Amino acid sequence: MKSDLIITDTHTHLYSEEFDHDRGEMIQRAIDSGVTRFFIPAIDSTCTAAMYELEREYSDNVFLMMGLHPTYVKDNYLEELKHVEAELAKRKFYAIGEIGIDLYWDKTHLAEQQIAFRKQIQLAKQYKLPIVIHCREAFDEIFEILEEEKSPELFGIFHCFSGTYEQALKAISYNMKLGIGGVVTFKNGKIDQFLDKIDLEHIVLETDSPYLSPIPYRGKRNESSYLINVVNKLSQIYGLSINEIAQITTDNSAKIFGI
Template sequence: MNLIDSHAHIYSEKFDGDRADAMARAQQEGVSRIYMPNIDHTSIDAMLEAEVKYPQHCIPMMGLHPTSVNKDFERELYLVEEWLEKRKFAAVGECGIDLYWDKTFLPQQQEALRVQVALAKKHQLPIVLHTRDSFDETYEIIAAEQDGTLEGVFHCFSGSQEEAEKVKELGFLMGIGGVATFRNGGLDKVLPHVSLDSLVLETDCPYLAPAPHRGKRNEPFFLPLVAKRISELMQKPVEEVAEKTAANALNLFKL
């Protein structure tokens, strides 16, 4: 199978001791590409170093994660803008709104998202959205900004069927990862009613490892477990899930 991990922090310090082994395991399982979302200024060097070491497999994005948005977020956004002017990236991301950890900087998160949407339009790039406990707030901004040119992924989608329909109507994809394998993840009620055309696979490693590895460090090697669970829920061959979601990722991330 050819699998694409559309969202993985393989550059994370959690892999500093065995990144080469993790990459080898992923390739043995057929994971041909890994798209890497940026967090903030502290993650750029490690992300680009992973790209240099694995240029055929690790592809970077550039953005500001909502949990890194604070009163000084403008400085971070200037850096994002500078990098997008300097070289090519696969997408703007990851960005969005996170109301799980802290609601203090919601206005700043909303402004940071709007700025990054504008950057995505300017550079004709897809946008990768983080929406933890904030689907409605994120959707409101993206719907208002959608002019037919904006495309991207609602990363780590774990919402309702109604929310899945909203994502589809926007022309966006849903990133499906380990949550699909969780007993109470909720996606068992949603995925049977959506099309493979709307999905990409992701791990979000080192977070959200799929069952039976839940609670452990996640890695791209586990991506086939996500594909297998989707195939069970959608009653489609796992090879079809892998092929179609890989094609969706390649179509979205032109780089």
């Protein structure tokens, strides 16, 4: 049964190989549950063709970003950045992402990650696009670059926000919305303890599927239809109806992405 809700998943890797055996059914489940807008972050050049294919098949629902993910910043990162630039010059995208710094897996390419992050912020300003930030164990490093690059043209989303209340306020001060997903449902996720102090105008919804499934699916493959569990949690936190959470967060996503 088709839902009347319009819920926006601002961050989902629909091209992931984890969906290869049931992608169509998984997307239909999401649409049936009211999740009808999917914003797709890039990882590196190897996912570009699959992203374009998704857009062709779901032209009313799928909106693409272009960018180089920090954990894919390797020795060939300058070639990858050239790919990002070439694609941006060819066609329309809705954001530069996901970009940022990740010091959880590997610190050896920190300098290259910083260069790639800065370069892609500058591309976003050039194309008047939002950025979608990936941050893992790197708040200080990311805030340092945002401070240097801050301007009225710099705006976007702090994807999968998992920081403190103070870090949330700092992110918002750089014109960033907070991407809230499955972590808000975790007992040890912590962000649920202060989120009610953050005005809902600063929040967008995301799954990061196939990663970071909300309760009760934690540890299993995530998918966009599970975003309703995040909506339910935010409904409890803010004391608003599911419809209000869906409407406000979708409106917030439209302000960021322009659609």
